[in-house]
Amino acid sequence: MLLNLTELFLVNSSFMPHGMCYLWKPGLVGLHLLSNAVIALSYFSIPFTLVYILRKRPDIPFNGIFLLFAAFIVSCGIGHAFDIWTLWHPNYWLAGNIKAMTASVSLLTAIALIQTIPQIIALPSPQQMQQQIREREQAETELIKERQFLQALLNNLSDGIVACDQNGLLTLFNQATQTFHGLPKQSLPSQDWAQYYDLYLPDGKTMMSSAEIPLFRALQGEPVRNVEMMIIPKQGKPRLLLANGDPIIAPDGEKLGAVVAMRDITERKQIEQALQESKARFTEAFGNAAIGMAIVSLEGQWLEINTALCQMLGYSEADLLATNFQSITYPEDLAQDLLCVKQLISGEIESGQLEKRYLNKQGEIVWVSLSVSVVKNEQNQPLYFVALIENITNRKQIEQDLQESERRFRAIFNSMFQFIGLLKPDGTLLEANQTALDFGGFRLEEIVNRPFWEISWWQINAQTQQQLQQAIMQAASGEFVRYEVDILGANNQIATIDFSLKPVLDENGQISLLIPEGRNITESKKIQEKLQRNEQRWQLAIQSTGDGIWDWNVQTNEVYYSPRWKEMRGYQNDEIRGNFEQWAELIHSDDYEKVMSALEQHFTKQIPFRLEYRTLHRDSSYRWILVQGQAVCDEIGQILRMVGAETDITERKQAQVALAQLNEELEARVKQRTSQLEQVNKILLATTGQLEKRNQELDQFAYVASHDLKAPLRAIANLSEWLEEDLEDKLDDDTRHNLNLLRGRVHRLENLINGLLAYSRVGRVSSEFQLVSVERLLNEIIDSLVVPPEFKIEIIGKMPTFRTQLLPLQQTFSNLIDNAIKHHPRQDGKVSISVVEQENFYEFTVSDDGKGIDPKYHDRIFTIFQTLEARDNKESTGIGLSIVKKAVENQGGAITVESQVGEGTSFRFTWKKN
Numbered sequence: 001m002l003l004n005l006t007e008l009f010l011v012n013s014s015f016m017p018h019g020m021c022y023l024w025k026p027g028l029v030g031l032h033l034l035s036n037a038v039i040a041l042s043y044f045s046i047p048f049t050l051v052y053i054l055r056k057r058p059d060i061p062f063n064g065i066f067l068l069f070a071a072f073i074v075s076c077g078i079g080h081a082f083d084i085w086t087l088w089h090p091n092y093w094l095a096g097n098i099k100a101m102t103a104s105v106s107l108l109t110a111i112a113l114i115q116t117i118p119q120i121i122a123l124p125s126p127q128q129m130q131q132q133i134r135e136r137e138q139a140e141t142e143l144i145k146e147r148q149f150l151q152a153l154l155n156n157l158s159d160g161i162v163a164c165d166q167n168g169l170l171t172l173f174n175q176a177t178q179t180f181h182g183l184p185k186q187s188l189p190s191q192d193w194a195q196y197y198d199l200y201l202p203d204g205k206t207m208m209s210s211a212e213i214p215l216f217r218a219l220q221g222e223p224v225r226n227v228e229m230m231i232i233p234k235q236g237k238p239r240l241l242l243a244n245g246d247p248i249i250a251p252d253g254e255k256l257g258a259v260v261a262m263r264d265i266t267e268r269k270q271i272e273q274a275l276q277e278s279k280a281r282f283t284e285a286f287g288n289a290a291i292g293m294a295i296v297s298l299e300g301q302w303l304e305i306n307t308a309l310c311q312m313l314g315y316s317e318a319d320l321l322a323t324n325f326q327s328i329t330y331p332e333d334l335a336q337d338l339l340c341v342k343q344l345i346s347g348e349i350e351s352g353q354l355e356k357r358y359l360n361k362q363g364e365i366v367w368v369s370l371s372v373s374v375v376k377n378e379q380n381q382p383l384y385f386v387a388l389i390e391n392i393t394n395r396k397q398i399e400q401d402l403q404e405s406e407r408r409f410r411a412i413f414n415s416m417f418q419f420i421g422l423l424k425p426d427g428t429l430l431e432a433n434q435t436a437l438d439f440g441g442f443r444l445e446e447i448v449n450r451p452f453w454e455i456s457w458w459q460i461n462a463q464t465q466q467q468l469q470q471a472i473m474q475a476a477s478g479e480f481v482r483y484e485v486d487i488l489g490a491n492n493q494i495a496t497i498d499f500s501l502k503p504v505l506d507e508n509g510q511i512s513l514l515i516p517e518g519r520n521i522t523e524s525k526k527i528q529e530k531l532q533r534n535e536q537r538w539q540l541a542i543q544s545t546g547d548g549i550w551d552w553n554v555q556t557n558e559v560y561y562s563p564r565w566k567e568m569r570g571y572q573n574d575e576i577r578g579n580f581e582q583w584a585e586l587i588h589s590d591d592y593e594k595v596m597s598a599l600e601q602h603f604t605k606q607i608p609f610r611l612e613y614r615t616l617h618r619d620s621s622y623r624w625i626l627v628q629g630q631a632v633c634d635e636i637g638q639i640l641r642m643v644g645a646e647t648d649i650t651e652r653k654q655a656q657v658a659l660a661q662l663n664e665e666l667e668a669r670v671k672q673r674t675s676q677l678e679q680v681n682k683i684l685l686a687t688t689g690q691l692e693k694r695n696q697e698l699d700q701f702a703y704v705a706s707h708d709l710k711a712p713l714r715a716i717a718n719l720s721e722w723l724e725e726d727l728e729d730k731l732d733d734d735t736r737h738n739l740n741l742l743r744g745r746v747h748r749l750e751n752l753i754n755g756l757l758a759y760s761r762v763g764r765v766s767s768e769f770q771l772v773s774v775e776r777l778l779n780e781i782i783d784s785l786v787v788p789p790e791f792k793i794e795i796i797g798k799m800p801t802f803r804t805q806l807l808p809l810q811q812t813f814s815n816l817i818d819n820a821i822k823h824h825p826r827q828d829g830k831v832s833i834s835v836v837e838q839e840n841f842y843e844f845t846v847s848d849d850g851k852g853i854d855p856k857y858h859d860r861i862f863t864i865f866q867t868l869e870a871r872d873n874k875e876s877t878g879i880g881l882s883i884v885k886k887a888v889e890n891q892g893g894a895i896t897v898e899s900q901v902g903e904g905t906s907f908r909f910t911w912k913k914n
Contacts, residue, residue: 015090018083029087036080043077046070062116068109075102160241160262163248164215166255180241180262182233200230202240218245218258228265240266292368292389298345298382300324312368312391314361330357330365344374345382355392367396419497419518425476425511427452427469436518441490452516460488475501475514484521491773493801496522548646552580554631554639559583568625568648570618588614588622595627602631603639612649624653769914772806774844775799778833781814787821790828797834800842803914808887813846815884816907820848840913841893847906853899861897884909 022028047070054066079098086095160177164170173181181197199208210216214224224245232238245260286293292309294302301324310317313328329337333356340352351373358366371388419436423429429452437444440457447455452472453465464485471481482500489495497518504513548565552558559578566576569586576582587595591613602609610628617623629644775795782793813833820831829849836843853861862885888895888909895909 015092017086017088017090019087022087033084033087036083040077040081040084043073043080046073062119065109065112065116068105068112072102072105072109075105078102158264160264161259162215162262163257163259164219165257166219168216168219171257172259176264177262179236180231180233180239180264182235195234197231197233197236200232202228202230204230204232204238214243214245214262215258215260218247218260221247221255223247224260238266239264240269292387292391294387294389296325296372296385296387298341298384300326300341303384309389312360312366312389313358319361328358328360330359333357340372341385344372344385347380350374365393366391367393417520419516419520421516423452423472423501423514423516425503425514427472427476427514429455430513439489439495439520457487457489460486460494471499471501472514475503476511478503478511484525487518491776491801492798493771495520496525546647548648550583550629550644550646552642552644554641565646568623568646569615586616588616590614602629609642609644612653623648624650768805769803770806771801772804772809773799773801774809774835775801777806777810778813781810781817785814785818785821788827791821791824792828792830793817794830794832795834796832799835800837802842804911805891808891809911812884812887812909813844815881816846819881820846820850820905824848824850826850838910841910842913843908843910845906845908847904849904852901852903853897853905854901855899858897858899862895 018032019029022032050066050070054060060066075098079095079102082091082095082098086092157174157176160180161172161174162170162177162181163172199213200206201208201212208229214227214229217224224243227243229241229243230238231241241262242265243260243262245258247258248256250256286304286306289306289308292312293306294309295304297303302321305317305320307317310320313320315323325337326334336354337356340349340354343349344352351371353369353371355367355369358368360366369390369392372385374382375384375386376382416433416435419433419439421429421432421436429448429450432444432447436457440447440455442456452458453468458465458468464487467483467485471483474481480500480502482498484496485499486494486496498521499516499518502515502517503511504515506512546564548568549560549562550565551560557579559580559582561576561578561583563573566573569576584592584596594611595613598607598609598611601607608628609630610626612624612626614622615625626647626649627644629642631639631642633639775798778795778799787793817831817833821829831846831848834845834847836845862881884907885895888911892912893910895907897905897907899905
């Protein structure tokens with residue numbers, strides 16, 4: 001039967017498919033195919049969407065209707081899908097059954113929908129739903145605000161609040177409680193309390209029983225007041241809490257629960273404990289402190305004092321408490337003490353520090369370092385002083401000793417002959433001794449805190465400054481630097497110094513300072529150069545002289561024999577041993593004792609070592625030698641070395657025999673000549689004495705002439721002035737002119753006498769040699785002369801500084817410059833002074849742009865009393881250039897003049913270097 005049924009549904013060969021009804025027209029068949037396919041797919045997707053919505057929103061009402069709609073739509077989709085099948089397969093029975101199933105599902109859906117209509121109609125409209133939603137949201141908002149307000153109120157309390165219901169379930173706690181207990185935010189059953197925290201008695205060791213817990217006690221209806229307990233959360237720090245609690249009872253008397261307020265008193269307890277400990281420590285420290293401590297009233301009375309202060313001042317505690325600080329303060333320090341007290345009381349300062357002196361019980365001074373502050377009450381009113389008093393008497397003594405040591409150090413530092421100072425590692429100058437300052441011609445404050453290389457010492461040239469900068473960098477890296485350098489001093493003097501830079505390390509091994517030191521070796525360099533020249537001469541002398549030289553080091557017995565010394569004995573350089581024994585072995589046996597005795601007397605009695613002896617030649621003959629030597633000793637007289645020279649006098653000795661007879665003849669002639677020379681010497685001595693006497697008489701005459709002639713001349717001048725004053729109303733112009741001429745002649749004669757006196761002394765009045773700066777000398781001369789305002793005097797180039805006699809050079813320049821100004825025809829003239837350095841002289845030139853001198857008078861102007869103008873026209877003695885010529889020639893120089901009429905004049909003179 002099943003087989004027949006299958007055939008009935010699936011096999012319908014007697015029917016034709018739908019496609020034949022459409023005549024198999026592709027367009028029509030395709031249209032039906034596509035339409036049914038899209039409808040089927042749409043029907044299949046709709047129920048899946050409905051099922052998905054129901055799964056996501058299980059709260060949607062009437063979900064059964066939605067399922068029936070889904071079954072109905074699926075059935076429709078199956079029918080359309082089967083229509084595609086029947087286009088080619090005429091299974092119309094199956095198609096009919098599918099439609100029957102769809103009809104059944106549709107009928108069930110319609111019935112269920114009709115039954116649900118009243119419920120659907122009863123649903124609120126969208127407007128009603130919106131209104132309900134708004135009302136609900138408003139109520140929820142108010143509730144949230146109240147809850148937020150309450151929660152904010154609770155959370156802003158520093159005290160913890162915790163409440164439970166009648167069953168002991170925690171229902172309320174604020175943020176402070178949560179922090180105290182480490183509780184979660186959700187409600188917590190009482191049986192779970194212990195897993196979050198433990199409660200202890202205040203000792204923190206004894207755990208509280210349930211009956212002792214404040215919340216449990218309040219839940220039992222007991223008011224709880226000021227219960228201290230220690231809470232130790234599982235997550236958090238232990239706290240000491242002060243708890244107060246009460247039961248929560250409704251108006252109708254029903255017990256609703258309990259509430260407890262807790263305050264964290266951990267910090268307060270710690271402060272109380274710390275205060276107690278601090279008080280104990282203060283009492284202990286106050287009484288046993290190594291320095292003096294005291295509490296003093298505002299009036300200065302000692303209120304509390306410790307043992308150290310009593311020992312410091314030599315008072316007993318009772319004696320000191322009976323006094324005030326004013327009575328034991330050193331009188332000179334009391335004013336500053338009282339000023340500090342006044343400032344503390346007025347609030348100008350919070351604390352004061354000062355060093356002062358007390359007088360102990362024995363009347364001795366005790367230096368102290370005082371630190372004092374004022375203690376005030378809550379109204380900021382001063383109550384008393386707290387003073388810390390440290391005995392610094394020993395420190396003051398050390399400071400005084402240090403100051404004395406500093407003075408001694410400064411004296412030594414400044415009196416050292418070396419240039420010495422202190423630098424920072426970057427080259428900044430911190431200190432320089434007086435020797436260096438005097439050499440540079442400036443004060444310390446003018447150069448301190450400046451780069452070392454910028455100070456004028458080093459400005460001799462750029463290379464010197466760069467070399468110094470490089471040396472400072474080397475020393476700053478830890479290297480000791482030393483070299484010779486020329487530096488510049490005051491008045492452009494140049495000195496050669498042995499300069500060094502030494503780094504100084506601090507306690508950490510870091511370079512903190514540099515010590516520059518300079519030793520003036522200018523003279524040493526000159527001596528060294530002289531020694532080098534002497535050494536060169538010595539070597540040349542050794543090579544060129546016919547003498548043999550030996551140098552014996554007595555301490556080591558080593559002897560240097562010159563090549564000539566060896567040659568005189570017939571030996572080569574390498575055939576002679578370099579010791580004393582080699583020399584002694586070659587001495588003739590008859591002369592040995594004489595030579596050794598002479599050496600001994602020279603060593604012990606400083607008798608000159610000079611004698612003749614014989615020495616063995618390599619050819620076995622003996623040579624006569626003339627030897628002379630000199631020993632060199634140290635400061636204690638110990639002989640260090642001996643140097644000698646030997647001359648081969650063999651030929652002289654041989655000639656002595658031949659000359660002996662000739663000497664006898666010559667002796668007679670020498671005696672006769674000697675007698676003649678003695679007579680001549682006597683004549684010369686008498687002549688020299690007469691010359692000295694004449695010079696003394698000339699000096700006496702010059703003085704007498706200067707004094708005795710000047711006195712009447714001054715009287716004549718005074719008389720002429722008195723006559724002119726007495727006869728002023730009776731004198732005519734000619735008489736006044738004659739009186740003026742008279743006084744002019746008197747002044748001329750006086751100047752002439754002064755000139756003669758100066759001329760006579762040139763070359764005979766000696767002056768010491770000294771270091772003369774020509775530029776400074778010229779400036780002083782110019783300042784001393786009367787120079788017209790428009791007149792110009794120019795110093796060309798750099799003038800030298802050298803050792804010479806100051807007075808002659810001053811006379812020379814003064815006369816030449818004064819003549820150039822005095823004889824110049826104009827008030828706006830010009831004088832120039834220049835110098836050219838020669839090998840042994842300086843050639844100075846004094847030039848002017850005046851009217852010049854005719855060459856025929858060039859020799860005449862240097863003659864005494866000679867002038868080129870009438871004295872009535874130009875007042876002159878005619879002695880100035882004579883003094884100049886004599887002064888220049890006495891110094892070994894010469895003076896010349898170059899001039900043409902109308903072309904100015906140039907005087908050139910040479911001055912010897914010394």
